[in-house]
Amino acid sequence: MYSENWTQVTEFVLIGFPGSWSLQIILSLGLLVTYVVTILGNLLIIVLSCTDHRLQTQMYFFLRNLSLLELGWVSVVVPKMLVCIITRDYYISFAGCIMQSYLYFLLGTTDFFILAVMSLDRYLAICRPLHYETLMNRPVCVRLVMASWIAGFLWVLSPTILMASLPFCGPNVIDHFFCDSWPLMRLSCGDTQLLEFVAFILSTAALLGSLGLTAVSYVCIFATVLRAPTAKERRKAFSTCASHLTVVVIAYGSSIFLYIRTSETQSMVLKKGASALACIITPLLNPFIFSLRNNKVKQALGDAIRWHRSKGARRL
Template identity: 65%
Template sequence: MGPENWTQVTGFVLLGFPRNHILQALLFLGLTVAYVVTATGNLLIIALSWVDHHLHTQMYFFLRNLSFLELSLVSVVVPKMLVITLTGDHTISFVSCIIQSYLCFLLDTTDFFLLAVMSLDRYLAICHPLHYETLMSGRVCSQLVLASWLAGFLWVLCPTILVASLPFCGPNVIDHFFCDSWPLLKLSCRNTCLLEVVAFVLSMLVLLVSLGLTCFVHLHSCHGPPDPHCCREKESVLHCASHLTVVVTVYGSSIFLYIHLSETQSLLFNKGASVLSCIVTPLLNSFIFSLCNNKMKQALGDALRLLQPTAVRKL
């Protein structure tokens, strides 16, 4: 069909997961529980680190921003999945699909940059404590977070604009549970090989550069040469371990997305990796940084005691 006969698609159909009634009910229940727990955990981290003055440190400032990122990511994907599962309406408009795709990759990319910044923060806190407050002042922390968001915004903007300008003349069925860019590109009427290569290079570049920086910093923090000024406090080391766990989960699921097997295996594999990246990782992070953090648990206990009635507290 020639370009003059193209009819622009106005919406897409998200196939999601198998449409068995029992599986759909279990999926809806599981997604609801996961979303509520994830939202509650990350909101608690944000609220406690904002209210409790003991948590007004650089580490918890970055953690608050990471929790906001994770909460935003799961909110971009899960509510639409719940609507699809509950109503059976698998359609999504063209504009909504492009916005969802852009937000997912924006938040993922910003997440990579922020994790690298958090690794640098832990390195300075553990191995250069005497200069830490100067090097990581409040202004510097704010600039680093802003730079992470700006880098994510600019990194994803150009490919998204190019995808949005592509002609889509049918079919309009996306074999995924959200508007992932890779299956979306397959639906275009135009040859997208060059755009796929550009998107792949940009994705791998941000993935490998941020992962390399994170690993380099962690290795120097934990296995570097003895430093007479190196202050390996228990809290910093434990937080470093928690952060490394998050790094492995986030980067592991993202790397899986770029492993291509057969067509059928790739679709199933990508769905599983996307579930891990968009749903499971934000859920785990809220537990890793709250239940495994003594200061966070203490702040939660203090907040609960303050909410109790005065009479009960006196008893």
């Protein structure tokens, strides 16, 4: 319990990754390069999927929205980290911290729902090919994406309201590089049992529910693919799912490690590493995974490069 004379904390201090100033400079340069490559890579996926006629399908519509989510997710965390390191000002306001936490979990939760929708799309394309265009037409795709965003918005709203209403009397030092929920709860001088229970139930339901749909979809996909008459057809079917499945393994693996396991059993270094993998490395890898493992994306990218080269040559 806290005293009646307590003073509400108005700002927090983000520790980030402690180290010497030279190490911080190296870290900031690495973060800057990672952020720029992530932005350019995901923007490239969005532009290609919007402009190339071969990518005007349901699968790439979902991929475009996934890239948009990744842009937002990495932008919620990395720019603030860079500002903290470069200016050596590690403070973040209470409202800014709550907003960063809300946006992080909003975009992350929506990301899982989009991944689940993409697995459903692959299931219908491979297991129900004759009914695919009817079941997964453009209006249905739009509604599924909108439902994912609305569900993500509502899913994290109540925990955020509970978090914002907690008393914070000090200390105000967050042992993390952004305002994650569990280090914030540890700083509260009030009763966090309700928030911990609600957060655990909702995070477990979002993660395991969307992962369950993805797992069931891929079990059906693999069963259908293994019945394909030729090895060529099996390879083609597997290749269309390989990129998505790779992203699923990375995204769910790091998030389940963070938010489903008991937090006391994990060191802060492991938690920060898993957080960095989830919200920094995964958005960086996604464009490369989808472009390197997807022939249509590689062809579209190659055609775009050749077109720009020929256009430049004509100007000369």
